[in-house]
Amino acid sequence: MEEISKNLYNKLKLACESVKADTISLSGGLDSTILTYFLKEKKPKAISIIAKDFPSEDLTYCQLVSQKFDVPLAIINVETSEILESIKGTISILKNFNDIEIRNNIVMYIAIKSVKESGSGGIVTGDGADELFAGYNFLKKKSEEELEKEIQRICSIMHFPTQKIGDSFGVCVESPYLDKEVVELAKKIPASLKMRSKNGQKFGKWILRKTFENKIPFQIAWREKSAMQDGAGTSGLTNLFETIISNELFKKRKEKIQDEYGITLRSKESMHYFEIYKKLFGIPKKNSDGEVSCPFCHYKTENSRFCRMCGAFPI
Numbered sequence: 001m002e003e004i005s006k007n008l009y010n011k012l013k014l015a016c017e018s019v020k021a022d023t024i025s026l027s028g029g030l031d032s033t034i035l036t037y038f039l040k041e042k043k044p045k046a047i048s049i050i051a052k053d054f055p056s057e058d059l060t061y062c063q064l065v066s067q068k069f070d071v072p073l074a075i076i077n078v079e080t081s082e083i084l085e086s087i088k089g090t091i092s093i094l095k096n097f098n099d100i101e102i103r104n105n106i107v108m109y110i111a112i113k114s115v116k117e118s119g120s121g122g123i124v125t126g127d128g129a130d131e132l133f134a135g136y137n138f139l140k141k142k143s144e145e146e147l148e149k150e151i152q153r154i155c156s157i158m159h160f161p162t163q164k165i166g167d168s169f170g171v172c173v174e175s176p177y178l179d180k181e182v183v184e185l186a187k188k189i190p191a192s193l194k195m196r197s198k199n200g201q202k203f204g205k206w207i208l209r210k211t212f213e214n215k216i217p218f219q220i221a222w223r224e225k226s227a228m229q230d231g232a233g234t235s236g237l238t239n240l241f242e243t244i245i246s247n248e249l250f251k252k253r254k255e256k257i258q259d260e261y262g263i264t265l266r267s268k269e270s271m272h273y274f275e276i277y278k279k280l281f282g283i284p285k286k287n288s289d290g291e292v293s294c295p296f297c298h299y300k301t302e303n304s305r306f307c308r309m310c311g312a313f314p315i
Contacts, residue, residue: 014179025046043071047114059075091276092165095280098311264296
């Protein structure tokens with residue numbers, strides 16, 4: 001394990017040394033904190049997006065990282081009105097009405113837009129760490145054999161909307177975890193070193209945590225995984241739409257959309273995103289007969305258990 005840990009440290013260090021962007025997207029989570037540790041000598045700016053009107057988990061942690069590594073931090077407190085406006089922009093780029101993907105990537109949409117407006121030279125993200133090192137909470141229930149296969153499957157289909165958002169704004173997005181040599185090494189690390197228990201609790205990205213637990217704040221090294229939407233507070237959108245869309249309206253629109261298009265919407269939030277998507281792109285094209293498709297929206301799913309079009313999981 002010590003040899004693997006040493007190699008992982010060195011590969012990530014080299015990947016970060018080649019970074020040219022001068023801004024890092026900082027959540028105060030494990031992935032972005034490790035990158036900040038390596039980039040601190042370059043004196044990057046850090047940016048954190050926090051939803052002003054919803055509870056956020058990231059604020060304290062990103063301030064801790066900023067102080068620890070002496071990295072200037074810009075905290076952007078975003079009004080609900082700006083979040084709602086950014087939804088349309090995010091959907092126009094991602095071309096789906098996937099509630100999970102949209103909630104997560106509104107954060108990056110606002111961050112990258114801010115980087116563009118400030119004239120900064122690109123942004124660094126932690127994309128890839130969850131996929132390569134078993135960071136997702138649903139993996140905790142897998143046996144070691146199942147976990148190995150699931151990591152391979154996830155890595156074979158992983159994609160990162162952040163790149164699309166960056167391209168749309170003309171902003172370079174750099175992701176050191178996706179460096180070729182880091183990816184090759186990660187794929188060779190056994191699942192038993194990616195998911196392991198500590199004090200009776202299972203942790204994904206275990207090898208990353210052990211490698212950096214003495215180099216970054218300990219409470220961040222062993223911070224539980226939380227989705228970007230939870231950290232930034234955009235998960236509050238779900239409750240917002242539950243409040244502003246009546247049950248009667250949702251039932252009526254859901255039935256109409258099912259009858260007209262054969263699409264089953266799972267929530268009021270999904271309905272809001274679908275209406276925006278439909279105005280921008282029309283109705284998603286159904287899969288051809290015989291092709292694997294989502295039972296909710298009939299979009300192609302390839303080897304995925306997660307529908308990229310509507311966000312259904314598991315399928």
